[in-house]
Amino acid sequence: MKRDMPAQARVIPADAMAVLTFNIREIAADRSGDEHLFPDIMDKAMIGNEIESFSRAIDGNGGQTGVATMSDILMFVYQTGNEGYFGVAVELEDSAMFGNLMRIHFAKEYNIVPLSMGGIPLMQFDTTAAVFGWTNDVALLLYPLGNHGIPQVTAQCTKLLKQQKENSVLANEKFQEMEKQTFALGLWVQTKSLLTFTDGGSLIEAITHDVETYNYLANFEDGEILIRSEWHLADEAKRDMIREFEFPCDTSLITSFLRGRFDVKSDSLAGGSFADAAFDKLPIAEEDYPELFSSMTGDFISVGHSKIAGDEFETHCFLLSDPAKAKAFITSRMQRDSIPLTTSGWKYNVALVQEWRMIMDNNMLTLTNHPGVDGRPHAMTANLAGYMAWFNFQKMLAEADGGIYAFIPLINTGAPLLSEHVTTCSSTLPVQFGNVRHSEIVFRFRNREVNGLVQTEELVRKIYFGK
Numbered sequence: 001m002k003r004d005m006p007a008q009a010r011v012i013p014a015d016a017m018a019v020l021t022f023n024i025r026e027i028a029a030d031r032s033g034d035e036h037l038f039p040d041i042m043d044k045a046m047i048g049n050e051i052e053s054f055s056r057a058i059d060g061n062g063g064q065t066g067v068a069t070m071s072d073i074l075m076f077v078y079q080t081g082n083e084g085y086f087g088v089a090v091e092l093e094d095s096a097m098f099g100n101l102m103r104i105h106f107a108k109e110y111n112i113v114p115l116s117m118g119g120i121p122l123m124q125f126d127t128t129a130a131v132f133g134w135t136n137d138v139a140l141l142l143y144p145l146g147n148h149g150i151p152q153v154t155a156q157c158t159k160l161l162k163q164q165k166e167n168s169v170l171a172n173e174k175f176q177e178m179e180k181q182t183f184a185l186g187l188w189v190q191t192k193s194l195l196t197f198t199d200g201g202s203l204i205e206a207i208t209h210d211v212e213t214y215n216y217l218a219n220f221e222d223g224e225i226l227i228r229s230e231w232h233l234a235d236e237a238k239r240d241m242i243r244e245f246e247f248p249c250d251t252s253l254i255t256s257f258l259r260g261r262f263d264v265k266s267d268s269l270a271g272g273s274f275a276d277a278a279f280d281k282l283p284i285a286e287e288d289y290p291e292l293f294s295s296m297t298g299d300f301i302s303v304g305h306s307k308i309a310g311d312e313f314e315t316h317c318f319l320l321s322d323p324a325k326a327k328a329f330i331t332s333r334m335q336r337d338s339i340p341l342t343t344s345g346w347k348y349n350v351a352l353v354q355e356w357r358m359i360m361d362n363n364m365l366t367l368t369n370h371p372g373v374d375g376r377p378h379a380m381t382a383n384l385a386g387y388m389a390w391f392n393f394q395k396m397l398a399e400a401d402g403g404i405y406a407f408i409p410l411i412n413t414g415a416p417l418l419s420e421h422v423t424t425c426s427s428t429l430p431v432q433f434g435n436v437r438h439s440e441i442v443f444r445f446r447n448r449e450v451n452g453l454v455q456t457e458e459l460v461r462k463i464y465f466g467k
Contacts, residue, residue, distance in 0.1 A: 003023070003179060003180050003181065003182065005170060005176060005179055005180075006021065006071070006072040006074060006091065006179060007091055007137060007138070007165075008071070008072070008074055008089040008090055008091040008137070008138045009074055009089065009165075009168060009169055009170050009175075009179075010138065010163060010164065010165040010168045010170055011087070011089050011138055011140050011160040011161055011163055011168065012074065012076045012078070012087070012089065012160075012168050012169045012170075013078045013080070013160070013163075013167075013168065013169070014167055014168055014169055014171060014172065015078065015079075015190065015192075015193050016076045016077065016078040016169055016190065016193065017076075017077045017078055017079065017189065017190060017193040017194050017196075017197045018076065018077050018187065018188065018189045018190075018193075018194070019074060019075070019076045019169060019175070019187070019188045020074070020075040020076070020185070020186070020187050020188075021072050021073075021074055021179065021183075021185065021186040021187075021188075022072060022073040022074075022075075022184075022185060023072055023183055023184050023185070023186070024070050024071065024072060024073060025070040026182070026183065026184040026219075027184050027185075027220075027453065028070065030184060030220045030451050030452075030453040030454070031451070031453060031454060031457075033450075033451055033454065035449050035450045035451070035454070036450060036454060036458060037421065037447060037450050037454065037455045037458045037459065038458050038461075038462055053109040053110070054109070056105075056108075056109060057101065057105040057106045057108065057109045058101065058105070060104070060105040060108070061097065061100060061101040061104075061105045064094070064097050064101075065097070065098060065101055066092055066093065066094040066095060066096070066097035066098030066099070066100075066101060067090050067091070067092060067093070067098065067139070068090070068091040068092060068093040069093070071090060071091040072090075072091070073088065073089075073090055074088070074089045074090075075087070075088050076089070076169075077145070077197070078193070079193070079196060079197045080156070082146075083144065083145075083146060083148050083152060083156075084144070084145035084146055084197065085142055085143065085144055085145060085153075085156060086142075086143045086144075086145055087140060087141065087142045087143070087160070088140070088141040089138055089139070089140050089141075090138070090139050091137065091138060092134060092135075092136070092137055092138060092139055095134060095135065095136045095137070098134060098139060099121060099134065102121075102123060102132065102134075103121075103123075110125065110126070111125070111126045112124070112125060112126075115131070115150075115154055117154050117155065117157075117158045118158045118162065120133050120134075120135065120157075120158045120161050120162070121133060121134060122154055122157060122158070124150060124154075128143075129143070129144045129148070129149050129150050129153050130142070130143045130144075130153070131143075131150070131153045131154050131157045132157075133154075133157045133158065133161050134161070135161050135162075138161065140157060140160060140161055142156060142157040142160070169188075172213075174188075174212070174213045174215075174232055175188055175213075178215045178217070178230075181217055182217075182219070183217035183218060183219055183228075184218055184219055184220055184453065185217075185218040186215060186216070186217050186218070187215060187216045187217075188213065188214075188215040189213060189214050189215070190212070190213050191208045191211045191212060191213065191214070192212075194208070195208070210233050210234050210235075211231050211232065211233055211234070212232050212233065212234050213232045214229070214230060214231040214232065215229075215230050216228070216229050216230075216441075217230075220451050220452040220453035220454075220456075221451070221452055222448060222449060222450065222451055222452070223444065223445050223447060223448035223449065223450070223452065223455075224442055224443060224444045224445060224448075224452050225442070225443040225452040225453075225456070226440065226441075226442055227440065227441040227442070227443075228438070228440055229427075229430075229437075229438065229439045229440065229441065230436055230437070230438055231430075231436065231437040232435060232436055233432075233435040233436070233437065234435070235435055240261060240298065241429075241430065241432070242259050242260060242261050242299060242388060242429055242430070243261075243297065243299040243319060244259065244380075244385070244386070244429060245299065245301070245319050245364070245377075246364070246377035246378055246379060246380065247301070247303065247317075247377075247378045247380060247384075248301075248303070248315055248317040248359075248361075248364055248366040248368070248373060248374075248375050248376070248377070248378070249303065249315060249368075249370070249372065249373040249374065249375075249378060250372070250378055251378065251380070251381050251384060253303075253305055253306075253370065253372055253373065254303055254304070254305070254384070254390075254392075255304050255305055255306050255391075255392045255395045255396055256303070256304035256389075256390065256391040256392060256396060257301055257302065257303045257304065257384075257387075257389065257390055258301070258302045258388070258389045259299070259300070259301045259387075259388045259389065259429070260275060260299075260300055260301075260302075260388070261298045261299055261300070262275045262298050262300065263298065264293040264294065264296050264297070264298045265293070275300050275302075275316075277302060277314075277316070278300060278302060278316030278318070278367060280350075281316060281350055281356055281367045281369075282358075282367065283333075283334070283337065283339055283346070283348040283356075283358065284330075284333055288333065291329055292326065292329060292330070294322075294325070295320055295321060295322040295323070295325040295326035295329065296318050296319065296320055296321060296326070296365075297319045297320070297321045298319075299318070299319040300316065300317060300318045300319070301316070301317050302314065302315070302316050302317075303315040303316070303317070304391075304396070305370050305373075306395055306399065307399050308371075313368075313369055313370040314368070314369065314370070315366060315367065315368035315369075315370055315373050316366070316367045316368070317364055317365065317366045317367075317375075318364070318365045318366075319363060319364060320360075320363045320364065320365055321363075323360070323362065323363050326360065326365060327360055330346075330358070330360065330365075334346050334358075344357055344359070344374075345357040345358050345359035345360075345366075345375060346358040346359075350369070354369055355369060356368065356369045357369070357373075357375075359373075359374070359375030360375070361374075361375045361376045361377065362376075362377055364376075364377060386428055386429055387426050387427060387428055387429065388427045388428060388429045388430065388439065389425075389426065389427040390424065390425075390426045390427075391424060391425045391426070392423075392424055393418070393419070393422045393423060393424060393425055394419055394422065394423050394424070394446075395419075396419075397415045397416075397418045397419035397422065398415075398416075398419040400415035400419075413463055413464070414459065414462075414463030414464075417459065417462060417463060418459065418463075420446070421445055421446050421447065421455065421459060422443065422444075422445055422446070422459075423444045423445060423446050424442075424443075424444045425441070425442070425443050425444070426441070426442050426444075427439055427440070427441045427442075428440045428441075
């Protein structure tokens, strides 16, 4: 079903880095069922004090907010000069009622400072530089991403509220195309603005060098979350597509894998490819990369394995375009560096302590520290075919004990519970039509009856709030 354009998007600058759309109507439908993962928590408030203050303010305004019923909520990030901002925009159907809610009832519950600029009503929240403003049709919250103060924020808020749609993202055809599609959550990103905002980075540039915009559209179904990805390229010239080839081990040893491509003509790939983790394990000097790469296609697969006695294992495999040339080159380098060839490949140490093996078989070059990997081509099983990435979260989370997960609070805290309810995550190999590349990401839950949004919300509540 085609959606209407969110009129409140007129306050978002045309060069905004990213826009996140919450389709409230779709989200409400996803949460409307009677099925729950933890029925016992549904009568308990998640963040009681804040909800109570918010509810009291609305109740004091006769239960009305002035916000358009079921209208989208739009969040966005943009940069102007050296200043960055985060904004939230909603559509109003009764600006007078909204103004009354803010000036009188919210002011009783929160520390709000009335402001005004250019005839636009504005309010400062607490002692922060966050500013709220509104017109007849749109309310906007603007928060600075930096140390710029109230004068700059109020000026920006006023400017955006007076902005015409011709100067906003509404004038962008690709943004319009995304917003007309059906989704619960939609993320739209402009690559040029992203690179400017983040000051680039070789990995981001390598991935998005020919991409103008990309968007991810999430829908919540029973037992899963489906995310559709669309990358709009600068022209119809096809990238070299990722080639699917056999696994270097039996599929029973796999808990995760990632397929990808790197530029075989690059002299150095530091920070410029997902294959960097594999190159770190090569027993070959970086100055020798060009000669080795000349016998590769650029396709690779990185595989994760279950732990053994607490030790972590990984495997990286490269597809060869000229196996004979690669074998001759590697053999000469291994002999030069006195790295022994055994029946299970060349053995060497990484970081002085961890033993790795390098194996050549047919048109595959494999690097591994797992004792069960033989480096030979193994046929893909049906459940693993057609994917660029696949993660068995049930196994991975069951083995989580800090490490990388320590930097992800939700997983670090809730790994045992998540491992009971989240099964897999997968991303299909991309396909291209015209100048648009498509792929799908799917998160799957063990419970196939409860909506994915409801399960996500209830798992977060259970982990963070214990209720």
